[in-house]
């Protein structure tokens with residue numbers, strides 16, 4: 112299979128249409144058999160549930176080429192299961208988990224020419240999503256739904272090296288106590304747009320959201336979970352019912368314990384503990400870990416010992432080990448690497 116003529120290392124994180132996408136419709140209480148299509152457009156009622164009451168959920172994962180030339184995805188079963196949890200929470204039908212994996216496999220195989228080569232740093236980003244497509248005017252769930260998966264090649268996250276970023280404590284909340292912060296629903300991201308635009312205007316790279324109930328504990332950013340390293344070398348990551356259960360964070364916890372033999376604490380992390388932390392990183396599919404050098408709390412700088420030039424030492428070990436596992440350079444735990452067969 113011949114690759115597309117794309118300047119892989121200069122790709123940004125933007126949408127580019129690829130050849131095929133997967134579609135399955137839910138009508139009369141059942142999912143149809145699904146299909147690949149060339150059509151990247153959707154026609155729906157002006158009164159569709161997604162347009163009126165934001166009934167939409169999504170996932171994000173990557174396909175990439177390993178050192179030995181296989182095309183793989185990373186733990187797609189966890190994306191399938193998280194989409195199921197999201198669907199249940201906002202009264203949508205569950206798309207069966209085995210069919211989710213099958214749809215991802217079909218989309219990647221059909222767009223294999225867009226999967227960037229090993230070493231380019233680029234990946235094929237995969238976006239499964241589901242939305243209410245039938246009309247609803249009274250506030251209630253839609254009757255009919257569509258599940259789709261598209262893919263788009265994206266560039267390396269760290270172009271000029273992984274420079275630590277500066278983030279601010281947000282005055283906005285991204286989730287409510289007992290709300291929807293722990294699912295991947297479009298509504299959570301609409302909520303965060305004003306906060307991120309404001310943070311950027313003020314010169315910050317990201318927001319740190321606090322727990323919406325007491326505003327004393329660290330939650331997450333708009334698109335990543337936090338991971339800290341204490342001054343005595345323990346890995347600490349916030350536990351909360353209102354953050355998204357990041358697949359990268361869960362994988363890093365395993366890597367920290369089983370590969371690097373570090374002590375790990377998954378627990379509530381109070382804002383006033385940050386002065387005791389030596390390193391801080393944001394973890395998510397996009398960057399794996401992106402280092403944070405400084406948190407600004409209403410004019411007070413909280414600077415991590417790792418500084419503003421490089422990733423902290425333990426953060427770097429975690430990053431190198433997980434990316435090594437993903438790229439096939441380090442042996443992966445059973446079931447983490449899902450190979451895609453391309454004819």
Ligand SMILES: Cc1ncc(COP(=O)(O)O)c(C=O)c1O
Nearest residue numbers: 334335336355357358359395396
């Ligand atoms: C709010 C939020 N938190 C955390 C993450 C990181 O999750 P994952 O590691 O599964 O990509 C994401 C990205 O999916 C996110 O949108």
